[in-house]
Amino acid sequence: MRSWIRKQATSVYERLLKREIDxxxxxxxxxxxxxxxxxxxxxxxxxxxxxxxxxxxxxxxxxxxxxxxxxxxxxxxxxxxxxxxxxxxxxxxxxxxxxxxxxxxxxxxxxxxxxxxxxxxxxxxxxxxxxxxxxxxxxxxxxxxxxxxxxxxxxxxxxxxxxxxxxxxxxxxxxxxxxxxxxxxxxxxxxxxxxxxxxxxxxxxxxxxxxxxxxxxxxxxxxxxxxxxxxxxxxRKIDFLRAIRTYEHREDSWRQTRARRALTLVRAVSDRELHHAKSVLRRFRDSLPSRELEEVDVSIDTEHDPGGD
Missing domain, CATH: 3.40.1180.10 (Decaprenyl diphosphate synthase-like)
Structure with a gap:
């Protein structure tokens, strides 16, 4: 009975982990x-x-x-x-x-x-x-x-x-x-x-x-x-799925770091470097929490960019 319960619990956990992977x-x-x-x-x-x-x-x-x-x-x-x-x-x-x-x-x-x-x-x-x-x-x-x-x-x-x-x-x-x-x-x-x-x-x-x-x-x-x-x-497959989930969490953290660095660049760089910083921001902006997105949008639209791209 215990082995059956353990098997069912493992199956449920596998499905949960697979849903978390994208x-x-x-x-x-x-x-x-x-x-x-x-x-x-x-x-x-x-x-x-x-x-x-x-x-x-x-x-x-x-x-x-x-x-x-x-x-x-x-x-x-x-x-x-x-x-x-x-x-x-x-x-x-x-x-x-x-x-x-x-x-x-x-x-x-x-x-x-x-x-x-x-x-x-x-x-x-x-x-x-x-x-x-x-x-x-x-x-x-x-x-x-x-x-x-x-x-x-x-x-x-x-x-x-x-x-x-x-x-x-x-x-x-x-x-x-x-x-x-x-x-x-x-x-x-x-x-x-x-x-x-x-x-x-x-x-x-x-x-x-x-x-x-x-x-x-x-x-x-x-x-x-x-x-x-x-x-x-x-x-086990559970261990494998955990490894994949760990990888995805690391990637999410990496993308957020890149976006925040780009935001800092927008504030600090010269006009010549601005285009690159903005391109990085556009690429990774979806990785930032919503409270930071408004600040990113303002930075893209107004800072160092009176004439647009």
Whole structure:
């Protein structure tokens, strides 16, 4: 009876959270932490924790589809994981290999138009895993409705270091003028995979750190971060919806801050800068409380603007 009541309450809470969500992130990155700790807690072999975690990953893909999220990046195997004992690495490689083939052959993946890519120093992985990567990428290459990036042998510092070395080599050969290096130049040297910046990083397992994950795509975009206590196999749809809600609240706060800064600019800037300040105000004015909107309207219509735009 208690389990039935709990299930019904969970269902009601999920519906409530979904109603509170309006326009979530487009790209979510997930650090799936706590598989081994979950297994130890349950008195199981660590491999069982990874297998149950893989089931959570499959559920996550369905949740993303329900909410219209367009891109998901999963931290499956870091460069630091190579330091684990050989038997632990073998278990992870077995699971990654199996899931890549499963995803590549899944009707659900093909119906949803999911494109699978691996990002990282994949050349360091066992041949059998590399073959599974090649198979999954080839089977889904023509899709673009949803992008699934799987970070394998991935390290954020290694990615940036590799990009810097490539740029330095081109400059040294005379093939690249340092003065022309811009954001796009750097992005072209990063691992192929993510098609857009990260909006939200989710980490399970209780640790509040992003562990060198996607520093260019996440930190550069000031991505929101959501840390939660459940181990990855215990991560539920409710936890996912809470993360999305946290992201939206952060975005609302960010928009209000931008609007208030623009209002300050209208009062302080010169005529030459006024047009930009007004454009920011118009873009974010709906984010301000009604008591501030009247002040914004007056500022737009009268301050520094006797002749209009």
């Amino acid at each position: 326009g979530g992130p487009t790209h979510i990155a997930v650090i799936q932490d706590g598989n081994r700790r979950y297994a130890r807690k349950e008195g199981q072999e660590t491999s069982a924790g990874h297998r149950e975690g893989a089931e959570t990953t499959e559920a996550l893909l369905e949740w993303c589809d329900e909410l219209g999220i367009e891109e998901l990046t999963l931290y499956a195997f870091s460069t630091e994981n190579f330091d684990r004992p050989a038997d632990q690495r073998a278990v992870l490689f077995d699971l990654i290999e199996d899931k890549l083939y499963d995803f590549a052959d899944s009707d659900r993946v093909h119906e949803a138009g999911v494109r699978i890519r691996a990002i990282g120093e994949t050349h360091r992985l066992p041949e059998r895993v590399r073959e599974a990567i090649d198979y999954a990428e080839a089977q889904t290459r023509g899709y673009d409705q949803f992008h699934l990036n799987i970070a394998l042998a991935y390290g954020g510092r290694a990615e940036l270091l590799g990009a810097v070395k490539d740029l330095a080599a081109d400059v040294d050969r005379g093939d690249l003028d340092p003065a022309t290096i811009d954001v796009e130049t750097v992005e072209n040297r990063l691992y192929e995979g993510p098609t857009r910046d990260v909006d939200l990083i989710i980490r399970t397992g209780g640790d509040e750190r992003t562990s060198n994950f996607l520093p260019w795509h996440a930190n550069g975009n000031e991505a929101a971060a959501y840390f939660c206590a459940p181990y990855w196999p215990e991560f």
